[in-house]
Amino acid sequence: MALRAAAQGVSSRRSASGVEEHYAERASSSILLVYDGRRLEPGLERILLSTLERAYADLAQDFGSGPVEKIVVVVYAERDFQASTLAPAWADGVFDGRVRVPARGITGVTPELLSVLKHEMTHSFVHFRAKGRAPTWLQEGLAQVEEGKSSAPSASALAGAYAARGTFALSSLEGGFTGFSAAQARGSYAVSLAAVEMLKDTRGFGAVAHLLDRLGEGLGVEEAMRETLRADYARLESDLADWLRRRAR
Template sequence: MKRITTQLFCLISLFSIFSPVADAADPLLHNIYGVDLLEEGKIEQGIEQLEQAYRLYSADQTLKKNLATAYALMGQKLLNKKSYPEAASQFEKSIELFPDDPQYHLLRGISFTLAKNVLPAQYELQQARKLGGDSAESLYFLGRLHYDAGETDKALEFWEKATAMAPSDTFLSGLMEKMRREQAVEARMERGHSSRFIVSYDTEEVKTDIALAALDVLEQVYNGVGTDLSCFPEARVPVILYTKRDYREVTRSPGWSGGLYDGKIRLPIGGIVEITSDLRGTLRHEYTHAVIREITKGNCPVWLNEGIAELQGRLEFNTPLRELEKAVKTGEFIPLKRLEAGFAALGTSEVHLAYEQSYALANFMVATYGWHRMRTILSNLGEGLPIDKAIAGGLDDLGLNLEGVFDEWKAYMIREFGEKRG
């Protein structure tokens, strides 16, 4: 779906047919000025003028509609910045003016969905359906609520309806293809849960006691990771334990992948007979991704995301940094820009270096600048800042930016592993 959160409805015309007048207390003058400000992208100032116009003449429907639309524009801006609770508050103001407009309920429901505030999200999305009928957007986000709760069958039901309403939408068609792969495997799985996790597992190759032991490990790491990152997600995290064959089929991940987090923790552990320290590290690693997504709202470069996850996972199972040692001695580091989007396109040896380099850099940042500054950087990312500005803001008292951090880290690595050759 073409960026559902940012292309949901066509805003009504913000212009009125009124002519400007000289009286500063004239609501029509405030209205025209407010509309001009909105057109210039000055939404906050535009709202101030439109609020003044509406206070002076609340009976006029054009002034009322312009103000409601301005609140929606501000909500849309906040959605784009991933400030979901604040966006919901703006859409609520639009609803107060026009309680029967389904679009405002839809947008508020989307904001709550993305904020993982389930009950208000369900209410607003159902209100949108009640007032305006089904739409692909409302059905998609209702399905997403069920999917995030581990209710795959119910999610699929909503998404099938959404796809039928928008058959040419490539996002939805791709989603349905992925869901059918999941369903073919997960339909035969058993399920269990703890206070913070829901586990699904293939009983043919994953014993129940192993699944329950994995849940126990996750309950333990919940507190450890949460303490370091000052984040304790409230919603239960789904965990899927696959056979290796089914893991490749469902996730279509590279051969070197030993687990992933995409809203669910997915692990290929079929056939294991005990929880090893390696598996404990993988569980801790993947859960860390869930916490980072919660803090940053998905706005985190892969090198930092994987670096912090590796930092956590290596508390359980640590391995030598062989590829990184080679890179330090040759000076052949992978540029961070290449590691921002993902590791999937890298070759096997490069992947090992990517993980080791990301870990070493994240570990250096935490050891040198402290967890409190790392948490600030992640919070800045959650506010929608790009990584360079997020780091500059988090390390403002030290006068460092991303380039400065990378340079300090490389100098430290050379001291650790020896001068580079050549």
């Protein structure tokens, strides 16, 4: 299962290992692509950049606006990705101020690579709008929605878990997932996706974008939720349980 991490404590520093020093760069109006020119197939950087531009345009349409600065996307050779990002083993991309993805022997833009890129670029949009203050469940839910994932396959399992425990424990998912085991991460990503899909469905994407803006202005998570979604955590969870039960049928 493809999972993508959003590192806490975002910074736009270069990787500590210095592997990017010999990397080549190629820029468009909104993207700076940084890549290992010796290992990427010739011509692929051009294809990658236009793919990134299209993904950026899709995101800008949903979010209404994008980051002021260019989004930096670093494409690593596989072993460089592990060395540079210290990403958990289950992550296949990272956003820490820059989008960092491993090129697993790619010769073209596969649907899998496109979904990783779109996922990580969403983190960049969310980071910009909420000024780094969005809870992780909201970040990861939005990133998965934008990469095209659906919570339909996990709807009945999630509804069952809520029926058994009486909570989704969403408020415990405000911090990062990077310390989680693969199984914990899988469950946390699933409930994050469902929560954001439900909000998009019942409140609209505009309300979720407005939530990001209010978080960016410094409001607390529940305060911003009450104002933009007419919900605190308890209400959000009961709405989510109802929504999942309808979908699980």
